[in-house]
Amino acid sequence: MTPRSKPRIEFVALLAACALFLSTIEYLIPKPLPFMRLGLANLPLIIALGLLSWKEYLLLALLKVLGQALISGTIFSYIFLFSLAGTTASILIMLLLYNVLKKRVSLIGISIAGAMASNIAQLLLSRYLLFGEAAKLVAPPFLIVGLVTSIILGVFAQQFIAKSRWYKGVQ
């Protein structure tokens, strides 16, 4: 992450728009539970780790959550809380891992850690808001789906960074 005093708002907005585009694709895929997500919209967050300052990164995460909530109309509902909790936990872990263990952990590892942090935060929230003690019953499938999709996203992000001309241009 490079330190910058002023956020590049157009660039952040472009990445946030990509997250929104991916979340609309994900919206078309049926889910067994309303807050259960594949996490496609996290792809720009993984790719942006090497492109944005931490301030810009936090703005991107906020825009991702707000944009998704506005487009799906869930901004004043419990789904927004799940999204906010998941994204916050995920970006904090990913930022920490990327900055502390930069060379020793791949984007796949960072993606898995982010997904697990997000899923655990959402499970804790569902324990209080939805399911009570029974939240532990939904935990295994929820975490397994998170693990599988985060590996796929991590591999995709790594491939994209290696091959993309756009990424090389903006780096």
Next chain:
Amino acid sequence: MSIANVRLLAGLLALPSILFQRNFLAVIIQCLYVIVVAVSYSRRFKLLPNLILLFSVSLAHLLQPNGLLLFSIGKFPITLGALTLGAHKAFTLISLLYLSHYMVTARPKFPGLLGQLISLQFYFFEQIREVWQSIKVKRPLIGAIDEMLLKISLESAKVAEHSSPRASPKELLFNAFHVVALWTLFFLGYYSILPILN
């Protein structure tokens, strides 16, 4: 006041009437009312996700037996209290979801840097949709995404200002009616004028 802000305000005013509802029948009626309002403002209603939420939350609450024993499946007790508690929670969540849908139907605009960023985000979102549709060969996927990002990055961002029209007296009246209706249901439940089902 703009239509967007009127709906946002009406939703915020009606929110506590759903959140603090204690009567099971009243929360069901509030839920149906909010769904009808959201659908009347062109929001889509999908039955299946709501049914899944209703059943999954109700089932989760059955794990903590509460109240009258209805019947047992093996050693697993099905209790009325647990069922209604779970269903009540699910109906509240569904109501809040559709209230939220209604509140953002006219795309409220947020002030300051965040508002500017959200406008830019939606501008780029439209660009992405257009450019993505124009790309004929989408395999390999990484190449197609790369082409799309390069095309969009070349264009300068011209944010189309979105302004919501002013609310007419009729619009104000309709939205006020929704708030009054939801609070009336709250008080009908609060004073047990509506029958208590649980």
